[in-house]
Amino acid sequence: MNFIKITVAGSGVLGYQIAFQTAFHGFNVTVYDINDEVLERAKAKFNSLSDAFKADLNASQEQLEATKSRLSYNSNLAEAVKDADLLIEAVPENPTIKIDFYQKLAKVAPEKTIFATNSSTLLPSQFADETGRPEKFVALHFANEIWKHNTAEIMGHPGTATPVFDAVVAFAKEIGMVALPLYKEQPGYIVNSLLVPLLTAATHLLVKGVSDVETIDKTWMVATGAPVGPFGILDVVGITTAYNINKMAADATQDPTKIKTVAMLKELYIDKGKLGVATGEGFYKYPNPAYKEKDFLK
Ligand code: NAD
Numbered sequence: 001m002n003f004i005k006i007t008v009a010g011s012g013v014l015g016y017q018i019a020f021q022t023a024f025h026g027f028n029v030t031v032y033d034i035n036d037e038v039l040e041r042a043k044a045k046f047n048s049l050s051d052a053f054k055a056d057l058n059a060s061q062e063q064l065e066a067t068k069s070r071l072s073y074n075s076n077l078a079e080a081v082k083d084a085d086l087l088i089e090a091v092p093e094n095p096t097i098k099i100d101f102y103q104k105l106a107k108v109a110p111e112k113t114i115f116a117t118n119s120s121t122l123l124p125s126q127f128a129d130e131t132g133r134p135e136k137f138v139a140l141h142f143a144n145e146i147w148k149h150n151t152a153e154i155m156g157h158p159g160t161a162t163p164v165f166d167a168v169v170a171f172a173k174e175i176g177m178v179a180l181p182l183y184k185e186q187p188g189y190i191v192n193s194l195l196v197p198l199l200t201a202a203t204h205l206l207v208k209g210v211s212d213v214e215t216i217d218k219t220w221m222v223a224t225g226a227p228v229g230p231f232g233i234l235d236v237v238g239i240t241t242a243y244n245i246n247k248m249a250a251d252a253t254q255d256p257t258k259i260k261t262v263a264m265l266k267e268l269y270i271d272k273g274k275l276g277v278a279t280g281e282g283f284y285k286y287p288n289p290a291y292k293e294k295d296f297l298k
Contacts, residue, residue, distance in 0.1 A: 001085075001114075001163060001164070001166075001167035002085075003027070003085040003086045003114075003167070003171050003174075004027070004028065004085055005027070005028050005030070005083050005084050005085050005086075006022050006027045006028070006029045006030070006084065006085065006086050006087075006088065007029070007030045007031075007032055007080050007081050007084040007086070007087045007088070007113075008022070008029060008030070008031050008032065008087075008088045008090060009032045009033075009077075009080070009087060009088070009089045009090065009091055009101065009105070010032075010033060010089065010090035010091040010092070011031050011032075011033040011038060011039060011041075011042035011073075011090075012090065012092070013144065014090045014118055014142060014144065014146075015031070015033075015042075015088075015090035015091075015118075016031070016042050016045050016049070017049065017142070017144075017145070017146045017147070018088055018090060018118065018142055018146065019031045019042075019071060020045075020046070020049050020053075020067065020071070020147075021146050021147055021175055021176065021177075022088075022175050023067045023068075023070040023071045024053065024059070024063065024064075024067045024147075024175075024176075025174060025175040025176055026070070027070065027174075027175070028070050028072075029070060029071050029072070030072050030073070030074055030080045030081075030084070031071060031072070031073045031074070031080075032073075032074055032075065032077060032080035032081070033073075033075060034075065035075050036073075036075050038075075039073040039074075039075055042073065043073065046068060046071075050064045050067075052145075052147065053067075053147055056147060056148050057147055077104060077105065077108055078108035081105065081108060081109045081110070081113060082108075082110065083110070084109070084110070084113045085112065085113065085114065086113065086114045086115075086116060086168070086171065087105065087109065087113055087114070087115050087116070088116045088117075088118060088140060089101065089102075089105075089115060089116065089117045089118060089119075090118040093119060093120060093121060093122070095122060095126065098117070098119065098122065098127055099127065099130050102115070102127050102130035102131050102132075103130050105131070106130065106131055106132030106133070107132075111133075113136070114136045114137075114138070114164055114167065114168065115131050115133070115136060115137045115138075116137075116138050116139065116140035116168055117137075117138075117139050117140070118139075118140060118141055118142055119139060119141070120141065120188075120189075120192065121187065121188070121192075123139075123157065123185050123187060124137055124138060124139045124155065124156065124157040124160070124185065125157035125158065125159075125185060128157050128159055134157070134159040134160070135159055135160060135161040135164065136160075136161065136164050137157070137159075137160060137164075138154060138155065138156050138157075138160050138164060138165055138168050139153070139154070139155040139156070139157075139189075140152060140153075140154055140168055140172065141153040141154075141155065141189050142177070143191065146177070147176075150176055150177045150178055151177065151178055151180055151191060152172035152175075152177035152178065152179050152180060153180045153181075153182060153189040153190060153191065154168050154169050154172060154179060154180065154181050154182065155181075155182040155184075155185060155186065155189060156182075156185075157185055158185075165181070169181055195233070196245065198230050198233075199230050199233060199234055199237070199242065200245075200246070200249075200261075201230075202216050202217075202220075202229070202230030202231060202234070203230075203234075203242070203246070203261045203264075203265070204257050204258075204261060206231075206264070207257060207260045207261045207264050208257060213231045213283045213284075214290065214291070214296075216229065216230065216231065217229025217230060217231050217232055217291055218291075218296065218297060221291070221296075221297060222297055228291065229291060231282075231283040231284070232283070232284065232289060232291050234276065234282065234283060235276035235277050235282035235283055235284055235286075235289070236276065236277050237276070238275055238276045238277075238278060239265055239269045239270060239274065239275050239276050239282050240270065240275055242265060243262065243265045243266060243269075243270055246258060246261050246262050246265065247262050250262045269282060269283075
């Protein structure tokens with residue numbers, strides 16, 4: 001199975017990064033979104049992503065011009081997917097939107113097209129039937145800033161065909177990712193199965209008054225050699241995401257510590273616009289957070 005033409009559906013935060021990364025590695029990519037206005041906004045991201053590829057990957061102007069020439073844009077789903085070997089879906093993390101999208105896609109995509117979802121929290125088995133081709137459906141999960149944090153977790157559902165899974169693993173490598181196959185469906189894949197409990201434990205230590213932000217991070221950094229602690233990571237992930245994850249857990253369990261965590265994140269951070277690195281302040285102040293100072297670990 002050799003992929004030549006790729007379609008990326010959804011040109012938001014992750015979709016555009018996936019499209020750009022894929023085109024950078026030599027594939028022709030059609031970017032699909034709900035209308036031309038949104039696609040115009042996606043095109044405008046070309047320059048900022050080019051700057052990041054230059055700074056972080058030493059990309060040359062020629063490589064970036066070639067990347068641009070391999071990207072095309074189309075807001076008509078049937079046209080956008082008409083010759084695609086692989087469609088990567090990065091539409092909003094909302095089951096209703098995803099189901100609606102797959103139902104429409106199933107009607108217009110050629111039989112050969114493999115579908116891959118970038119969903120972070122939903123399992124491929126939740127949509128397999130809607131795709132109309134469950135054996136050609138798999139999850140291909142990227143991380144934000146994919147050119148730097150180049151993990152690609154590949155996860156089938158019980159009905160995914162092995163050659164399809166293997167072809168998506170090979171494709172992930174071809175676009176410069178470290179391909180990480182999962183052999184079973186797992187909510188949160190590998191990365192969030194590890195990360196979410198760590199971040200949750202850190203916020204619970206804080207909320208219970210066991211220790212403070214800097215001491216908790218320092219403990220983790222000195223004890224494991226990690227370059228950043230859980231609160232430093234939370235600032236990168238964004239405090240709104242942490243709030244949403246904790247809110248769902250608090251609503252489901254009514255656990256008092258989880259409820260206190262939600263209140264703390266809202267009152268001390270979200271309501272004050274301290275959303276993490278993106279707003280210049282979260283648990284730390286940016287661009288020079290205290291945990292990067294040379295005496296922090298002393
Ligand atoms: P986003 O909200 O930034 O972008 C979603 C895009 O989808 C928008 O451009 C929107 O116009 C478009 N869209 C809406 N409805 C559509 C439809 N019916 N058909 C096609 N496009 C439609 O979202 P995002 O952060 O890029 O997330 C997209 C997916 O990627 C989600 O499944 C999310 O879980 C996953 N993901 C996100 C991150 C992250 O850090 N943001 C990381 C890994 C995976």
